[in-house]
Amino acid sequence: VSLISGNLDTSSATVSLLVAFVGLLVLHLLYSSFISQDQKEPPGPKALPLLGNLLQVDLMRLDNSLFNLSKKYGSVFTVYFALKKVVVLAGYRTVKQALVNHAEEFGDREVTPIFYDFNKGHGILFSNGDSWKEMRRFALTTLRDFGMGKRISEGRIIEECRYLIEEFEQYEGKAFNNTKAISYATSNIISAIMFGKRFEYKDPLFQAMVERDHESIRLTGSAPILIYNMFPWLGPFLKNWKHLMKNVERNIEDTKHIIADLKKTLNPEMCRCFVDAFLTRKQNLEESENKESHYHDDNLVHSVINLFAAGTDTTGNTLQWCLLFIAKYPHIQERVQEELSRVVGSRQVRVEDRKNLSYTDAVLHEVQRMANVAPMAIPHKTSRDVTYQGYFIKEGTTVFPLLTSVLYDESEWESPHTFNPSHFLDKEGKFIRRDAFMPFSAGRRVCLGESLARMELFLFFTSLLQCFRFTPPPGVTEDELELTPVVGFLLTPSPHELCAVSRH
Numbered sequence: 001v002s003l004i005s006g007n008l009d010t011s012s013a014t015v016s017l018l019v020a021f022v023g024l025l026v027l028h029l030l031y032s033s034f035i036s037q038d039q040k041e042p043p044g045p046k047a048l049p050l051l052g053n054l055l056q057v058d059l060m061r062l063d064n065s066l067f068n069l070s071k072k073y074g075s076v077f078t079v080y081f082a083l084k085k086v087v088v089l090a091g092y093r094t095v096k097q098a099l100v101n102h103a104e105e106f107g108d109r110e111v112t113p114i115f116y117d118f119n120k121g122h123g124i125l126f127s128n129g130d131s132w133k134e135m136r137r138f139a140l141t142t143l144r145d146f147g148m149g150k151r152i153s154e155g156r157i158i159e160e161c162r163y164l165i166e167e168f169e170q171y172e173g174k175a176f177n178n179t180k181a182i183s184y185a186t187s188n189i190i191s192a193i194m195f196g197k198r199f200e201y202k203d204p205l206f207q208a209m210v211e212r213d214h215e216s217i218r219l220t221g222s223a224p225i226l227i228y229n230m231f232p233w234l235g236p237f238l239k240n241w242k243h244l245m246k247n248v249e250r251n252i253e254d255t256k257h258i259i260a261d262l263k264k265t266l267n268p269e270m271c272r273c274f275v276d277a278f279l280t281r282k283q284n285l286e287e288s289e290n291k292e293s294h295y296h297d298d299n300l301v302h303s304v305i306n307l308f309a310a311g312t313d314t315t316g317n318t319l320q321w322c323l324l325f326i327a328k329y330p331h332i333q334e335r336v337q338e339e340l341s342r343v344v345g346s347r348q349v350r351v352e353d354r355k356n357l358s359y360t361d362a363v364l365h366e367v368q369r370m371a372n373v374a375p376m377a378i379p380h381k382t383s384r385d386v387t388y389q390g391y392f393i394k395e396g397t398t399v400f401p402l403l404t405s406v407l408y409d410e411s412e413w414e415s416p417h418t419f420n421p422s423h424f425l426d427k428e429g430k431f432i433r434r435d436a437f438m439p440f441s442a443g444r445r446v447c448l449g450e451s452l453a454r455m456e457l458f459l460f461f462t463s464l465l466q467c468f469r470f471t472p473p474p475g476v477t478e479d480e481l482e483l484t485p486v487v488g489f490l491l492t493p494s495p496h497e498l499c500a501v502s503r504h
Helices: 002-038 059-073 092-101 113-119 129-145 151-169 179-195 204-220 223-230 232-237 239-264 274-287 297-328 330-343 351-356 358-371 403-407 450-467
Strands: 076-081 084-089 386-388 391-393 398-401 468-471 485-487 491-493 498-502
Touching (some): 059 084, 084 092, 113 223, 113 239, 129 274, 129 297, 179 204, 179 274, 179 450, 204 239, 204 297, 297 330, 297 450, 297 491, 330 358, 358 450, 450 468, 450 498
Antiparallel strands (some): 386 391, 468 498, 485 491
């Protein structure tokens, strides 16, 4: 009897559980239906099982694919990369409103598998929460202390201009690839702030660090790594992933080696650089027995690696684009040089000259707009549920602020697909700022080194144009100079050579 009774109890319990489960399922479906009516999600192309929208986008030029989709689905839409849901923000007003007016909700970083492999949640670029806030605050303060945007940086950049000019002069007007020399020059500016010194261009350690960064940024935007981010278990089978992991290990080793050398001569009373400032802060917190400090070795190493890479590649790439564009459009180069001769003459250009060099400034801005070096910024993530432009976006959703769609926004630019410095000039030929000029992104994750990058671009570009006329190699016409970028995480010029012909 007890056995029968036990079986009855069990079966009635099972029935009860089943009824409860079915009830919950019905409630969930009703709730979901209610939510979807009340809080509609952003539209988007129909996704296939497992693949999502992968067959509808070109992974070799993802930003263009998404820009095209925005013309059909609007300025806030959804795409699926395999099972990964992504909300894309397109157009100046939509991107700016999200990143600036809703900075908190759209301000977290999406740490993809490859970004986690790079930093393990440490450093500045690929981190969130209190650690990110503290590291960003410290980095901003320290960069300013060491002259970012100030006269001390101006002197350092002018000194580096002379080394770069000497490097170009060695070719005596013959065609050469300027990629490495420009990368070394821009890298030396951030190196001086990070490590308190510049490197010789022939220094093998320096060359290796710059080359690895350049290669890693290219590989990070490659199709195999985009696929790895969707299916991380594929990593060990992918050549690009294995190569990136080797680069990461070597970068960490080299950075630790430089930090160790600086540590030996550390004097808290006389900070020479970012590393010194960090080590001094760390030491002070240890002495006060602060066990919860974010000032530990992992954050130091990865913050230095982040800033070194960001300070080298984006500015270096943009400067290469500058020389390529003016070689392709010699009439624009002539106007810049005429303005430099008239306003500055043969003396060294200074930052304060910028206000009197409207055309030159307009050309620099137009290169940044057209080159579109960081087409999708670094992916964001929503920090909480948000209703944006009438659409419900759940907490933790990956968000792409599509900078391509901002810099080429047809409602903001008179001729968005044409190289036209007049975008930044008024009727009197004076320089004007444009709100939709957003190459450094915006909001909480805006580029840390924007003021330094702007100063570098202006001083390097004007100093080079005072000394040289840039032309295509013999036998190559201006029309044949290629503006199609090499696609990686950044858009870089295709391999090319130019002649730097002395003007003296």
